[in-house]
Amino acid sequence: MATAGAAGTSGRTYSFKVVLLGEGCVGKTSLVLRYCENKFNDKHITTLQASFLTKKLNITGKRVNLAIWDTAGQERFHALGPIYYRDSNGAILVYDITDEDSFQKVKNWVKELRKMLGNEICLCIVGNKIDLDKDRHVSVEDAESYAESVGAKHYHTSAKLNKGIEELFLDLCKRMMETAQAEERAKGNGASQSAANRRGVQIVDDEPQATPAGGCCSSG
Amino acid sequence: MNCKETAFQLSESRLSFSDLPQLVLFYSLTRDVLAVCLSIPRWLYSPTEMNQDRLSELEPKTWLSTPPEQQAEEMPNKEPSHVMCSIQLTSANGALCIINPLYVHEHGDDWLTHRPAALQLSSFRRQRRLSTTRTWAGAGIQSKRAISLDQESKAAGTEGSGLTRARSADSPLGPQTPTGVVLRRPSRDLACTIPQRASTGSLSTPTTPGTPEQHRHSSPVPQSPHRVSWIEDGVWLPPPRPSSLLQPPSLELDSLSISSIEEEQECQLAGPGPLHPSAHRLAGKVINRLSAVGQALGGLVSQKKRLTNRVVEMSERKGNAFGEAVKGFVEMTLKGGSDPTGPMGAEYLQEVRSSLSSLREILLDYPDIHAILDSITDLNDSEIDSLVELALHKVALKPVSSHLYSCIHTSRTNDGSFQRLQGNFLLLEKNGVEELGGSKGVGVPDSVTLERIQQRWASMHEAYSPNKKNQILLKVCKSIYHSMSTNTTSAAGAVFGADDFLPCLTWVLLRSNLVSLQVDTDYMMELLDPTQLQGEGGYYLTTLYASLFYITSFQPRLAARQLSVEAQHSINQWHRRRTLHCNKSRRSTHRRTIRRQTAKQNLETETESKSESGGENESENVDVSERHTETSTDAEWRPSENTECEQELGDQPQTTVQSDFQPAMQQEVMTSEQEDKLSVCIETEEAKDDSDGELREHLR
Numbered sequence: 070m071a072t073a074g075a076a077g078t079s080g081r082t083y084s085f086k087v088v089l090l091g092e093g094c095v096g097k098t099s100l101v102l103r104y105c106e107n108k109f110n111d112k113h114i115t116t117l118q119a120s121f122l123t124k125k126l127n128i129t130g131k132r133v134n135l136a137i138w139d140t141a142g143q144e145r146f147h148a149l150g151p152i153y154y155r156d157s158n159g160a161i162l163v164y165d166i167t168d169e170d171s172f173q174k175v176k177n178w179v180k181e182l183r184k185m186l187g188n189e190i191c192l193c194i195v196g197n198k199i200d201l202d203k204d205r206h207v208s209v210e211d212a213e214s215y216a217e218s219v220g221a222k223h224y225h226t227s228a229k230l231n232k233g234i235e236e237l238f239l240d241l242c243k244r245m246m247e248t249a250q251a252e253e254r255a256k257g258n259g260a261s262q263s264a265a266n267r268r269g270v271q272i273v274d275d276e277p278q279a280t281p282a283g284g285c286c287s288s289g
Numbered sequence: 290m291n292c293k294e295t296a297f298q299l300s301e302s303r304l305s306f307s308d309l310p311q312l313v314l315f316y317s318l319t320r321d322v323l324a325v326c327l328s329i330p331r332w333l334y335s336p337t338e339m340n341q342d343r344l345s346e347l348e349p350k351t352w353l354s355t356p357p358e359q360q361a362e363e364m365p366n367k368e369p370s371h372v373m374c375s376i377q378l379t380s381a382n383g384a385l386c387i388i389n390p391l392y393v394h395e396h397g398d399d400w401l402t403h404r405p406a407a408l409q410l411s412s413f414r415r416q417r418r419l420s421t422t423r424t425w426a427g428a429g430i431q432s433k434r435a436i437s438l439d440q441e442s443k444a445a446g447t448e449g450s451g452l453t454r455a456r457s458a459d460s461p462l463g464p465q466t467p468t469g470v471v472l473r474r475p476s477r478d479l480a481c482t483i484p485q486r487a488s489t490g491s492l493s494t495p496t497t498p499g500t501p502e503q504h505r506h507s508s509p510v511p512q513s514p515h516r517v518s519w520i521e522d523g524v525w526l527p528p529p530r531p532s533s534l535l536q537p538p539s540l541e542l543d544s545l546s547i548s549s550i551e552e553e554q555e556c557q558l559a560g561p562g563p564l565h566p567s568a569h570r571l572a573g574k575v576i577n578r579l580s581a582v583g584q585a586l587g588g589l590v591s592q593k594k595r596l597t598n599r600v601v602e603m604s605e606r607k608g609n610a611f612g613e614a615v616k617g618f619v620e621m622t623l624k625g626g627s628d629p630t631g632p633m634g635a636e637y638l639q640e641v642r643s644s645l646s647s648l649r650e651i652l653l654d655y656p657d658i659h660a661i662l663d664s665i666t667d668l669n670d671s672e673i674d675s676l677v678e679l680a681l682h683k684v685a686l687k688p689v690s691s692h693l694y695s696c697i698h699t700s701r702t703n704d705g706s707f708q709r710l711q712g713n714f715l716l717l718e719k720n721g722v723e724e725l726g727g728s729k730g731v732g733v734p735d736s737v738t739l740e741r742i743q744q745r746w747a748s749m750h751e752a753y754s755p756n757k758k759n760q761i762l763l764k765v766c767k768s769i770y771h772s773m774s775t776n777t778t779s780a781a782g783a784v785f786g787a788d789d790f791l792p793c794l795t796w797v798l799l800r801s802n803l804v805s806l807q808v809d810t811d812y813m814m815e816l817l818d819p820t821q822l823q824g825e826g827g828y829y830l831t832t833l834y835a836s837l838f839y840i841t842s843f844q845p846r847l848a849a850r851q852l853s854v855e856a857q858h859s860i861n862q863w864h865r866r867r868t869l870h871c872n873k874s875r876r877s878t879h880r881r882t883i884r885r886q887t888a889k890q891n892l893e894t895e896t897e898s899k900s901e902s903g904g905e906n907e908s909e910n911v912d913v914s915e916r917h918t919e920t921s922t923d924a925e926w927r928p929s930e931n932t933e934c935e936q937e938l939g940d941q942p943q944t945t946v947q948s949d950f951q952p953a954m955q956q957e958v959m960t961s962e963q964e965d966k967l968s969v970c971i972e973t974e975e976a977k978d979d980s981d982g983e984l985r986e987h988l989r
Contacts, residue, residue: 086823089787094728098786119770120787121828138828139787143726146791148842148857149835155864 082132085245088154090178091163092171093142096197099228100163101137104238126242133242142174150178151185158245159191161237162221166196167204172212179219189252191244192221193237200227592665597680599661600652604684611651615684618644622689626696634700635863638815641693645816649681671820675756678818682754686816690753693816697808706841710803713843717799727792731785732776738768739800750805755816758809759826766829769793787832795836803840810834814863 089097098119105122119139126133140146140153154160162178164171175194182190194216196207209225216223222240226233604615621644626637652658662673686693701707717725722733734742742765749761773785773793785793798806810833821827842856 084823093726093788098784098788102784102786119784120790120832121825136824136828138831141726141787141789141791143788143792145726146835146839149791149838151857151860151864152831152835152838 082134083246083249084134084136085158085242086136086138086156087159087161087241087245088138088140088157089161089163090140090150090154090175090182091142091161091195092144092165092168092174095142095163095165095168095171096228097142097161097163098139100161100195100197100226100234101139103228103231104234105137124238126239128239128242128246131246133246135238135242147177150181154182154186154190157186157190158248159193159241161193161195161241163195163197164207165198166207166212166225167198167201169206172196172207176215179221183219188220189248191241191248192219193241194221194223195237196223196225197228199225199232200229592661593676596658596661596665596676597683599658600680601684603652603655611648611655614648614651618648618685619688623692626692627699634697634704635811635815637696637700638693638811641689642816645678645681645685646818648685649677652677652681674818674820678821679754679756682756686755687753690812693812694808697811698804701804701807701811707804707807710807710837710841713840714799714803717795717840717843720796720799722792722796725792725795727789727796728779728785730777730779731789731793732773732778733793733796734769734772735776738772739797742768742797743801746801746806746809750809755813756818756821758813759817759821759830762813762829762833763826765797766790766794766832769797791832791836791839794832795839798833798836798840803837806833807837807841810837 089101091097101122102119105124121139122137124135124137126135138153138157140150160178160182162175164175179192179194182192194212196209196212213223222244224233224237224240226237228234600611603609603611606612622641625640626633632640662677665673665676668676698707722731723729745761745765745768749758749765752758752761770785770790773789777785810830813830814834817827817830822830838856838860
């Protein structure tokens with residue numbers, strides 16, 4: 070994991086929007102709270118608690134600002150999804166490993182997201198509550214092979230035990246950066262700087278590096 | 290002193306601080322009486338950059354109490370005028386005092402010596418009157434009216450220390466000052482200390498023989514500046530801003546503006562807790578003090594004001610390109626929107642938005658505007674953007690806002706959405722938060738909070754700037770969150786996310802004026818600068834929009850996938866409009882210029898964190914009064930230095946998303962094409978899904 074010391078080489082700042090989707094009670098909120106509050110200086114806790122959270126990371130010398138949008142997962146609110154996931158760079162689709170329905174719900178979301186946003190969006194499928202493994206109703210193999218089939222990555226997490234969460238977000242960030250960089254390359258460099266900045270990725274001119282304490286991502 | 294993970298707090302206190310200096314400074318500024326002495330290292334007398342580093346490395350034990358005798362030895366009294374802006378420590382009768390030399394300078398140091406205070410008090414007063422000129426007079430009269438002469442002397446003292454505090458905290462003259470006033474420990478050997486404390490907090494207490502006041506007059510105790518515990522009295526000042534130590538508080542004049550305090554007062558008035566009427570009187574005085582200081586330093590108008598003034602001036606000047614453009618914009622806008630052959634509703638608002646963006650371009654062509662923007666060094670791009678936007682709103686949107694409201698209203702009436710909104714309101718009105726989808730036990734605002742929220746909605750409707758509206762929305766969301774966790778019946782400390790917030794917001798909306806909220810929501814959704822749609826403000830606006838959408842399109846028969854095809858379509862339309870617009874408005878060379886300049890300023894890190902806390906601070910100011918009853922969020926409390934953004938500058942609270950969406954032209958086309966295709970897909974599938982949903986619902 071890169072430390073802030075290595076960060077001076079490139080002064081880019083990526084800003085990514087990540088939307089959290091998944092049925093109610095699968096632990097979306099706990100997951101993101103765990104991630105954003107656990108290891109971070111409380112200066113960065115947003116005013117409004119738990120639905121919109123931000124996190125700053127430093128990944129291999131590049132600074133990343135994550136804005137994480139939580140959504141209401143109840144079925145009745147399903148159709149509101151597009152308002153939230155528009156312009157997202159990544160989506161974290163959470164299910165509860167003890168609840169097969171919630172996995173089914175994830176499949177619906179994947180279908181919809183791929184339709185609406187194509188392959189531009191990085192998908193993470195997350196089986197949460199692995200601390201309740203004895204009540205598991207979604208098999209690891211099923212989940213992982215499904216994820217692979219739709220071009221998503223699969224993770225197992227426990228918000229309760231703080232397992233797998235850092236890895237999840239770190240991986241997601243790296244993938245979003247790759248996607249952004251690939252777009253950038255595809256468009257050719259330099260002249261089309263703005264062309265690379267599709268949907269929320271913006272590259273800011275070189276800037277002084279954050280203090281080590283400030284922006285560094287703690288490795289998982 | 291406890292250290293819990295990243296938070297420091299004093300034992301028996303529920304206030305937590307992210308680091309020790311903040312804790313110490315907070316207690317210095319609030320002048321709370323602490324149960325133990327806090328020992329202050331000597332080098333803290335005159336903080337320097339170097340010391341700042343040491344400061345943050347201190348271990349908790351460094352601050353723990355040492356015997357007063359030892360402190361007395363360590364910290365002999367200094368010449369009062371030695372250093373104007375450093376803390377002095379003294380120790381007498383077991384009480385540790387931190388004395389702000391400004392106070393000594395103003396009022397003399399007689400009280401430090403052990404002479405009876407009776408004689409001095411009057412001379413204090415005279416001196417004070419002389420030195421503080423007429424801004425004091427009003428309050429003096431007020432206090433005369435309110436309280437007896439005997440008490441007035443005390444009130445005067447209170448005011449004195451209040452001013453000293455305010456001045457040292459906010460004056461650009463002493464940016465490096467830790468600004469402690471009095472940190473006093475109740476001396477156990479003085480029986481009068483406690484009653485004295487009590488009476489200081491309530492000035493209107495009838496004077497009876499043997500009141501603390503008299504104790505004080507006859508007491509040989511050093512008459513330290515009178516302490517007022519804002520916290521215990523239920524009257525809060527805006528959080529002190531000790532972290533401004535390193536940053537010249539050049540813009541902090543605005544932090545003195547009254548409205549935030551007034552708002553807190555209102556909060557208090559509306560609050561359920563019993564209150565001393567005197568507390569309000571006291572708060573009134575504080576307001577006077579603060580505004581007085583603000584006026585005194587008024588020569589230094591903040592850059593923000595300068596910008597706004599300049600923009601207003603330019604818009605009014607004849608023959609000026611910008612002025613003409615503004616005039617044209619206002620005329621055009623007032624004509625448009627109601628003509629059925631022309632663009633209506635959202636499309637019309639998008640035209641207004643793009644005209645606003647053009648006006649901004651014109652504005653940024655002016656060198657003097659550039660100069661003002663360049664001189665603002667402590668804001669990041671997104672804040673500067675919103676500064677420009679706000680100035681623009683004042684000249685361009687203010688004259689047309691009521692026309693825009695009526696256009697939105699007409700359009701919403703014509704497309705039937707108001708009718709659906711009203712109709713579904715009747716269906717949903719009686720629903721509790723659980724029936725709306727909230728989890729069991731989630732709290733909802735009580736009637737007092739609800740009343741307060743209604744007031745906020747009303748002021749949101751009055752604001753013409755979409756940025757300002759958005760800020761008010763954030764305040765409402767904040768108090769909803771607060772109610773959710775405070776009034777919950779489930780286990781304490783539960784944290785609620787979007788799963789519960791959306792139902793809770795819906796519950797609140799069903800008890801509000803839906804029509805006017807819909808108008809405001811449309812206004813913000815269409816007129817906010819696209820960059821403002823990111824971040825926290827954008828998130829909660831999205832949630833408000835979603836919630837209204839939910840109500841409008843509620844269909845009792847279909848519990849699942851309720852949004853109709855039209856509703857879905859309309860969402861996609863909005864998405865497309867805004868995506869297109871986003872590209873247009875970002876194609877500005879000026880912005881890039883500004884961005885580079887800002888980047889050079891090597892302030893990036895500071896401004897980032899600063900502005901972040903700025904956004905929070907705004908809501909905090911309002912809600913601090915709630916804090917002392919609220920343990921769960923105590924850890925979030927932190928003094929923050931910049932409230933300056935609050936008043937007019939609709940800065941975006943979340944600057945982590947400072948970089949905005951800047952899609953490419955090619956992508957733009959692709960996206961909209963893609964989307965068109967997709968909305969068709971969705972529509973066709975929606976029909977299918979509706980029955981699916983119903984079926985699924987039956988199975989449950």
